Amino acid sequence: MNGEAKRSAPAYACKESGGVMPAHVAIIMDGNGRWAAQRGLPRLEGHRRGVEAIRRAVRIAGDLGIRYLTVYSFSAENWRRPAQEVSDLMGLLKRFVRHDLAELHANNIRVRIIGEREGLASDIRLLLDEAEHLTRSNTGLTLIIAFNYGGRQEIVSAVRALAQRVKEGSLDPAEIDMAAIESGLDTHGIPDPDLVIRTSGEQRVSNFLTWQTAYSEFVFLPGFWPDFDETAFKAAIDEYFRRERRFGGLSAQAV
Ligand code: IPE
Ligand code: IPE
Ligand code: MG
Numbered sequence: 278m279n280g281e282a283k284r285s286a287p288a289y290a291c292k293e294s295g296g297v298m299p300a301h302v303a304i305i306m307d308g309n310g311r312w313a314a315q316r317g318l319p320r321l322e323g324h325r326r327g328v329e330a331i332r333r334a335v336r337i338a339g340d341l342g343i344r345y346l347t348v349y350s351f352s353a354e355n356w357r358r359p360a361q362e363v364s365d366l367m368g369l370l371k372r373f374v375r376h377d378l379a380e381l382h383a384n385n386i387r388v389r390i391i392g393e394r395e396g397l398a399s400d401i402r403l404l405l406d407e408a409e410h411l412t413r414s415n416t417g418l419t420l421i422i423a424f425n426y427g428g429r430q431e432i433v434s435a436v437r438a439l440a441q442r443v444k445e446g447s448l449d450p451a452e453i454d455m456a457a458i459e460s461g462l463d464t465h466g467i468p469d470p471d472l473v474i475r476t477s478g479e480q481r482v483s484n485f486l487t488w489q490t491a492y493s494e495f496v497f498l499p500g501f502w503p504d505f506d507e508t509a510f511k512a513a514i515d516e517y518f519r520r521e522r523r524f525g526g527l528s529a530q531a532v
Contacts, residue, residue: 296518299471301345302338303421303493305485306330308477308501315501321365326503328373337510338418339384345419345467349485353393353427367401370424374404378411385417391463392426393434421467428487435461464489471522474513476502494520 306327313323331348338346351366358366381388388408397405405424438461442448448457459465469489475481478499482490496513498505521528 296514298342299514299517300343301347301468301470301472302343302514303347303349303470303473303486303490304334304505305349305473305475305483306502306505307475307479307483309503311477312501312503320362323501323503324366324369328369330503330505331373332377333506334510335381335386335418335420337507339386341510341514343418345421345470347391347421347423347470347486349423349426349483351392351424351426352484353425353430354484367398370422371401371404374408378408381408381420382412382415385415386412387415387417387419388412389419389421389467390424391421391431392424393430394425397425419467421464423485426463427484428482428489429484431462431464432458432488435459458488462488469493472496472513472517474498474510476500476505476509492522492524494522 309323309327310320311323312326313320316322331350334348335346350370355366356363378388388411390405390409394402394405405422435458439448439453439457443450464486469491470486470493473486473490473493473495474497475495476498478497480497486493494517496516498509498513500509526532
């Protein structure tokens with residue numbers, strides 16, 4: 278969204294800040310393992326509680342009038358974890374889709390999945406396809422689940438598809454522009470995130486939405502993901518309201 282759109286959007290305004298609600302919030306849900314370790318629990322318990330926090334985040338995002346919510350559930354690099362943990366995370370995704378899909382659909386939520394589908398077990402792929410297909414015409418919040426997702430890998434795929442078209446003679450390299458690359462990203466049609474939230478105090482991007490976050494605002498929260506609640510969500514949004522987005526232009530005071 279550009280500066281003009283932000284000024285004119287008739288969105289929900291936070292009383293304290295008078296800001297305009299971000300259209301797209303993307304969350305790096307981090308700290309499940311440390312949340313569990315602090316309590317002497319297995320990491321799986323942290324991931325289970327992390328799923329509860331996703332449910333809360335979806336509800337709050339809908340209540341706040343946010344249009345797009347992206348959650349980073351499994352990175353392309355998370356395969357480096359022990360096989361048991363990888364299998365636990367796959368199991369939790371399956372359970373989440375099986376258990377929550379009907380309710381998401383009933384709540385008019387459109388589900389999109391981004392990330393590499395090849396390399397996932399066929400039962401998971403079928404579930405992800407089903408979630409997108411069932412909810413494709415819904416008009417409420419769009420919930421984007423980044424699963425087996427890597428921002429760099431996504432750009433490589435988009436570029437490879439363009440290169441293929443050049444090879445076949447249907448695309449002139451001179452026609453390759455930002456829109457051409459964007460059209461090959463998993464996120465095509467989805468506006469760039471206005472706000473990226475990362476929990477757990479880590480301050481890095483970890484290969485999340487590399488292309489799309491060129492002008493996103495980043496808010497880093499100290500709490501672990503399983504504790505994410507309405508207070509934390511509103512704190513991040515209030516911090517966003519205090520930012521001035523310039524997109525390379527000048528401050529509103531300076532013009
Ligand atoms: C986030 O929590 C969930 C995933 C990355 C799948 P972590 O599992 O990274 O938790 P920490 O960072 O080890 O505490
Ligand atoms: C990023 O968290 C990936 C997800 C939240 C799914 P990680 O815990 O995997 O990131 P690093 O390894 O600490 O950068
Ligand atoms: Mg982590």
